[in-house]
Each structure stands twice: as structure tokens, then as C-alpha cells.
């Protein structure tokens with residue numbers, strides 16, 4: 073798809089350039105007086121939290137932002153493979169795939185040794201993330217991703233819309249109510265910022281609050297949570313431009329190091345014409361901010377032109393620009409509980425995204441860490457609010473996501489050193505140059521982390537079964553379920569198994585059959601399915617609400633090594649009758665495609681098979697032998713609440 077030929081236009085890229093208009097300013101409606109979940113901030117973290125909550129008609133959610141309306145320009149633009157997988161869980165990956173620039177290659181440019189005032193291409197290499205996911209790293213305006221999330225919220229059962237022009241002022245937690253799940257212990261205060269209502273104060277009571285209000289988070293400050301780490305010492309100018317150039321790699325992500333003028337990183341953008349430039353700026357003195365550096369967009373262009381010599385940059389339009397710099401800082405905790413308390417204490421307030429971790433823009437991690445933060449928290453909060461899971465589940469958000477944030481801060485420190493060519497404010501002796509070979513090595517080493525696909529949560533009661541990892545070596549416990557294609561038995565259609573794991577709060581069981589006959593009632597496979605269908609200890613029996621469909625809480629799929637089965641041969645539980653007419657669901661049974669055997673691809677034990685338990689956020693929670701009924705039951709008994 074091509075767009076922005078005659079100038080950058082924000083908005084819905086499905087609407088042609090000629091008629092695309094920015095969103096109208098949203099109407100202002102009073103905030104509700106009380107809700108279940110109050111979200112502050114409509115960045116990627118806040119919108120993902122809201123998008124997840126909007127899946128549930130019985131959860132009352134309110135999301136607010138001090139901005140007058142949705143984001144239109146700039147900020148992050150890299151959409152990692154994992155982020156697109158998450159968008160698939162919200163049924164929105166198609167637009168992302170269709171509209172983004174797909175990043176396949178990187179080039180590295182350096183001073184030409186025979187004429188050092190010129191740059192020359194050192195090498196062009198395939199992007200290190202290729203093949204880590206069925207999706208490719210994409211580049212698109214952050215605002216467009218926001219729109220996909222917001223549209224999903226509006227079209228959901230909750231019909232949720234953000235409230236703009238509300239500035240968060242403060243919050244109080246009534247500690248006498250904080251361990252009472254039915255209570256609304258949070259009182260948050262907001263100030264209207266629109267001209268009609270300017271200064272008007274509103275209060276909202278909530279059962280939970282999630283601060284997704286960015287690097288200077290007021291929610292974080294109200295909770296007394298501190299950010300620890302280094303303050304920024306390096307500024308980068310960032311601009312999205314439309315230009316003509318004779319630089320041959322303008323449609324490839326490029327790291328460009330000049331001899332005397334610093335460095336530029338270019339990232340081609342969606343639509344075929346737009347390019348993002350990150351231009352290295354001066355060091356920032358202690359106690360100063362990036363915004364204290366006095367430059368204009370013309371200064372950024374002039375600097376880039378010097379770096380690109382002998383190539384020319386004829387800039388026609390600057391769609392957005394900013395000076396951007398953030399130090400590597402991490403919150404000491406991600407919820408309101410004291411650091412040393414047990415998971416028996418229920419957290420009622422959370423921080424997510426930039427509110428609890430900040431870092432430089434170079435790795436493109438801001439959006440791609442913030443969005444999965446709340447994808448981790450959302451399903452847990454829904455399960456607790458709906459009385460399906462014990463509230464202790466909420467404490468795992470902080471443990472799991474703080475680990476990721478810590479890795480992020482360390483990776484960003486390393487990358488920042490590699491990409492800094494000038495002395496830093498703190499170390500005037502450092503005269504390092506960008507070593508493009510080191511950046512390349514870093515990218516290869518960290519490719520899984522950069523793509524978000526190797527993020528792995530600590531072993532815990534929701535990431536367990538490591539003793540059985542050998543039964544499916546390609547589904548790493550703690551990591552996201554690495555999708556693989558299977559063939560649907562009923563109609564021969566190819567289906568990515570990972571795409572069955574939607575963001576609907578349900579758990580998934582993938583039963584990979586061993587080599588016994590699955591129709592034989594004495595086989596381990598048949599016995600396992602029969603246990604799930606009927607045994608009082610079965611998690612699907614115990615945790616499914618009375619009268620609900622058999623897959624309403626735990627959704628079970630079967631995968632076979634053979635293709636000669638037909639649905640009526642199989643246990644009823646694998647093609648359950650559902651909905652008001654009791655219609656049969658034929659889409660739960662698969663076999664391995666003969667030409668691309670998924671048992672081989674994911675290291676599944678052909679003889680024994682196994683059950684892979686997948687969390688609502690697509691992470692692998694457990695692997696159990698097909699015969700281990702009690703072990704499977706005990707896993708769920710640890711944190712779920714019986715619905716009988």
C-alpha cells in the first residue's frame with residue numbers, strides 16, 4: 073500500500089490520501105463515578121489494557137488522558153513480531169501486516185577509508201529477526217496502532233471509548249478496604265483541560281487503577297514508587313520526513329557513521345515515501361533535559377546532510393520532529409504493595425509501560441515493552457474481577473514484567489554505548505565511534521529479545537512443568553507459544569495454532585497425541601479427553617460456569633500425527649455442542665501437515681505426545697504428559713476458583 077505521496081496525512085490508512093481526515097475532537101462526557109478498572113493514559117500500555125478489559129461486558133472500565141484527543145503523529149514506530157502476535161490475539165494483525173513497512177534488511181555505512189569525508193556502504197544484511205515468528209518486524213506510525221486498539225474497544229461488547237482532556241491529579245487508597253475484593257478502595261482526582269470545562273474537578277472510585285501515564289507518571293508518584301537508574305546523557309533528534317535523495321539505501325534501515333559529524337539511523341516507514349531519521353545530537357549536561365537543547369528542524373536536516381555526504385538529501389516535508397532522550401530507569405516496584413510483602417497482599421494499583429521503565433529510543437523497545445506489560449496484566453485482572461481466579465494472581469504481574477524491564481534496561485545500556493560516537497557528559501574522555509560490526513553482533517545476539525519472542529517469565533505456579541520440557545522442546549515454558557501451522561481435520565484448511573489463542577481470557581490446552589490409536593478407548597489420548605470431559609476433578613468441569621459452553625473457560629484442541637480420522641470417530645468433547653442451538657464446533661481438531669511436520673518443528677515426543685497448557689496471554693504455562701490427569705488438575709487448582 074502506498075500513501076503520503078502528496079504530504080503526510082495521519083488517520084486511517086484504509087481511507088485514500090485525498091480524503092483522509094484527522095479524527096474529529098472527541099465529545100466530552102462526564103467521567104463515571106465508580107468503575108472496576110480505571111486506566112490513566114491512552115498510550116500503547118493504556119489502550120492495550122482497555123482493549124483487553126473491553127472483551128468483558130461485565131467489567132466496567134474507564135480510560136482517561138490529558139490530551140485533547142487521540143495521538144496523530146510521531147513517537148515510536150517499530151512494531152515487533154511479538155507485538156503483531158498480540159494484535160492477532162485482538163484480531164487486528166491483518167491491518168498491521170498490510171499497512172506497515174516490513175523490515176527485511178539492515179545496511180551499515182562508514183567513512184570511506186580512501187576519502188573519509190565520504191560515507192560508503194560497509195554491508196547489507198538480512199534482519200536478524202527473520203524467522204522468529206510468522207510475522208515480520210513492521211514500521212508504522214504509533215498513532216495508527218492506537219487507532220486499531222481504540223476501534224477494537226469501540227466495537228467490543230463493552231463499547232468502550234477514552235475520555236480525553238482529563239489530567240490526573242492525585243489518588244488515594246483506602247487501606248481499610250484494600251484487601252476487600254468487592255470494595256472500591258481507590259479514589260482518583262482529575263482536572264478537565266478543555267476550554268469549556270477548564271479546571272473542573274472530577275473524582276472516580278475504582279476497584280483497581282493502572283497508571284499508564286508515561287515517563288513522568290503522576291500515578292507512579294502518588295504511589296511513592298521511585299524510578300532508579302541513570303538520567304539521560306545523550307539526545308537524538310528524531311524526524312519523519314518526505315524527501316528525494318540519491319542515497320541508494322533509503323528504503324532499507326541504515327546505520328550511518330560519518331567521520332566528523334556523528335551518526336544517523338534511518339528507518340523507512342509505511343506507505344513507500346516516508347522516512348524516519350534519528351540524528352545524533354550533543355551530550356546533555358547533568359540536570360538538563362533534551363528539550364533544553366536549542367535546535368530547530370532545519371538544524372536536524374543540516375546535520376543529517378553533513379553526515380550523508382556525498383549523498384544529497386532534498387527534504388520536501390517534515391511531518392513530525394522532536395528531540396528525544398531518556399535515561400535507563402526502572403521502577404523499584406510495579407504495584408502499590410511494599411517490595412517485601414507476600415503475594416497474599418492484593419495489589420490494587422499498578423504502573424505499566426514508560427511509567428515504570430524508560431530507556432533510549434534506539435532499540436525501538438518503548439512501545440513493544442509497554443504494550444505487552446498490560447497484555448500480561450489484563451487477563452489476570454479480568455480473571456480476578458470475574459471471580460475465576462484467586463487475587464494472588466495479580467502479584468505475578470510485577471514479578472514477570474519487572475524481569476523483562478530489567479533485561480530491557482541492560483540491553484539498552486549496551487546498545488546505547490555502541491551507538492554513541494561522542495563523549496558523554498559524564499565521561500569526556502570517551503571517544504568511541506560506532507562500530508557497526510558490534511551493532512550487528514548485538515542485534516544477532518539479542519534478536520529474540522528485540523523481536524519480543526524470547527521473553528521468558530520466571531518459573532512460578534503459572535509457568536511450571538520444566539521436568540516435562542523434553543516432551544515438546546520447541547514450546548519453551550515461560551515463553552510465548554511459538555505458533556506453527558497445522559491442518560484442520562474437518563476441512564483441510566491450514567491454521568496457525570497460535571492464532572487460536574485469542575485475548576478472550578480463556579486458557580488453552582493443546583493435546584498433541586502420541587502414536588497410539590486415539591479412537592481406542594484405552595489409549596492415553598482417549599482417556600485424557602474423557603477425563604477432561606467428565607471427571608469431577610477435571611479443570612474444564614470444575615472451572616466452567618454452570619450452563620456455559622464446554623470451552624468457555626478452558627479451550628481444548630487436539631493435534632494428531634495421522635490424517636485418516638474423521639470427526640464422528642472422536643470423543644464428543646473434541647467437537648462439542650455449543651451456543652443456543654447446540655451446534656457442533658468442528659474447528660478443534662488438527663493433524664500435522666505431512667510436508668512440514670509440526671512434531672519435528674516443535675520437538676514433540678511422537679511416542680508419548682503431551683499437553684501444552686497456554687495462558688490467555690499466549691505464554692506457555694505448563695507441559696504435562698497425556699496420562700498425568702492429576703498433575704493437570706493440580707496446576708489449575710493452585711489459582712483458579714471452582715464455579716460449581
Ligand SMILES: Cc1cc2nc3c(=O)[nH]c(=O)nc-3n(C[C@H](O)[C@H](O)[C@H](O)COP(=O)(O)OP(=O)(O)OC[C@H]3O[C@@H](n4cnc5c(N)ncnc54)[C@H](O)[C@@H]3O)c2cc1C
Nearest residue numbers: 113115116117138147148239240285286425426433438442
Ligand atoms: C515525545 C516522544 C517521542 C518519542 N519518540 C520515540 C521514538 O522515536 N522511538 C521510540 O521507540 N519511542 C519513542 N517514544 C517512546 C514511546 O512512544 C513510548 O515508549 C511508548 O509510547 C510508551 O507507551 P506508554 O503507553 O507506556 O506511554 P505513553 O505512550 O507515553 O502514553 C502516556 C499517556 O499518558 C498521558 N498522560 C501523561 N500524564 C498524564 C496525566 N497527568 N493525566 C492524564 N494523562 C496523562 C499522556 O498524554 C499519554 O497519552 C517517544 C515518546 C515521546 C513522549
